[in-house]
Amino acid sequence: MNIHNFYAGPAILPKQVFQKSADAILNFNDSGLSILEISHRSKDFVEVMEKTNSMVKELLSVPEDYEVLFLTGGASSQFYMTSMNLLNNDDTAAFVDTGTWSTKAIKEAKHFGNIEVIASSADTGYTTIPTIDGETKDFKFVHITTNNTIYGTQYANIPSVNAPLIGDMSSDIFSRPLDVSKFDLIYAGAQKNLGPAGVTLVIVKKDILGKVDRDIPTMLDYNTHIKKGSSFNTPPVFPIFVSMLSLEWLKENGGVAGAEKRNLEKSSLLYKAIDDNDLFNTPVQGADRSKMNVVFKLNDDGLEDAFLAAAASANCVGVKGHRSVGGFRASIYNAMEKASVEALANVINDFKG
Numbered sequence: 558m559n560i561h562n563f564y565a566g567p568a569i570l571p572k573q574v575f576q577k578s579a580d581a582i583l584n585f586n587d588s589g590l591s592i593l594e595i596s597h598r599s600k601d602f603v604e605v606m607e608k609t610n611s612m613v614k615e616l617l618s619v620p621e622d623y624e625v626l627f628l629t630g631g632a633s634s635q636f637y638m639t640s641m642n643l644l645n646n647d648d649t650a651a652f653v654d655t656g657t658w659s660t661k662a663i664k665e666a667k668h669f670g671n672i673e674v675i676a677s678s679a680d681t682g683y684t685t686i687p688t689i690d691g692e693t694k695d696f697k698f699v700h701i702t703t704n705n706t707i708y709g710t711q712y713a714n715i716p717s718v719n720a721p722l723i724g725d726m727s728s729d730i731f732s733r734p735l736d737v738s739k740f741d742l743i744y745a746g747a748q749k750n751l752g753p754a755g756v757t758l759v760i761v762k763k764d765i766l767g768k769v770d771r772d773i774p775t776m777l778d779y780n781t782h783i784k785k786g787s788s789f790n791t792p793p794v795f796p797i798f799v800s801m802l803s804l805e806w807l808k809e810n811g812g813v814a815g816a817e818k819r820n821l822e823k824s825s826l827l828y829k830a831i832d833d834n835d836l837f838n839t840p841v842q843g844a845d846r847s848k849m850n851v852v853f854k855l856n857d858d859g860l861e862d863a864f865l866a867a868a869a870s871a872n873c874v875g876v877k878g879h880r881s882v883g884g885f886r887a888s889i890y891n892a893m894e895k896a897s898v899e900a901l902a903n904v905i906n907d908f909k910g
């Protein structure tokens with residue numbers, strides 16, 4: 558049965574990735590062993606780590622002076638690890654508040670220094686991407702969330718700032734071409750657009766590290782993981798392996814430029830269906846609309862159950878909105894095929910209440 562999976566995360570991965578992952582669980586590289594039972598120091602796994610690292614660098618054209626790391630603790634651990642490594646107690650970092658995830662990032666950064674919110678879309682109920690007005694050069698860094706998974710907003714263009722820029726890209730990394738050099742640090746939990754839950758990708762410019770006064774615990778120091786090639790301790794072997802397969806799939810399918818083209822097509826199709834049916838509305842308009850998470854509502858909430866039932870009967874799952882926003886959310890990450898988006902668009906087109 559073909560199920561159309563719109564869950565926000567953990568989320569859809571390409572079918573070939575599941576097949577190859579399943580094969581490697583039973584017999585990895587014809588070794589007679591499972592990927593789940595081999596040493597992370599074995600030649601076979603060291604090759605996986607190196608390949609995953611080099612695929613990230615290749616697909617995103619990561620400049621030479623950046624390091625690619627595979628860490629644990631989710632994007633949520635990066636909320637504090639970034640400030641712990643980059644901010645002295647008396648320094649100030651700037652944050653753009655675009656909703657739930659940036660609010661959480663702000664809360665954790667406050668443990669390690671001063672935080673100033675320099676732009677916020679709270680006044681629009683987080684349905685817009687706010688512009689950064691004013692000078693940013695005195696901040697230790699500026700933090701943005703490039704795609705807001707819950708509210709369905711996304712930066713169409715990365716803002717220019719005069720301080721090191723940090724991006725939480727958990728839900729749109731690899732969805733479009735990216736100029737890594739605009740950022741000093743990028744992080745992303747894998748489970749939205751890269752791989753399974755359990756690994757967090759970090760891309761960091763080396764020369765911003767090692768400049769804070771505090772004593773950083775070994776595991777929380779980016780330099781530890783740089784020195785040890787993300788293998789200071791046991792890395793999340795299987796999530797890294799599956800991420801490698803997903804990056805191979807991305808490369809075979811036109812890389813991030815191919816992904817962007819498909820993501821534009823898929824998201825336009827869905828927004829058009831919503832805009833064309835008078836029963837629905839989307840709180841996010843124009844260029845701020847996310848190409849990854851399409852948030853929409855029924856004008857009459859009394860019809861929600863009927864719509865969910867109609868979606869379910871077309872094998873569309875995971876379209877219920879986040880509990881904090883209500884309504885519906887269709888997450889249409891890289892691995893989602895256009896046919897699945899068409900299936901949901903048809904349900905929207907045909908819905909008469």
Ligand SMILES: *Cc1c(COP(=O)(O)O)cnc(C)c1O
Binds near residue numbers: 631658702706727728
């Ligand atoms: C899901 C998500 C997070 C949290 O990720 P975890 O890996 O669960 O900690 C943070 N930021 C954004 C933008 C997300 O979508």
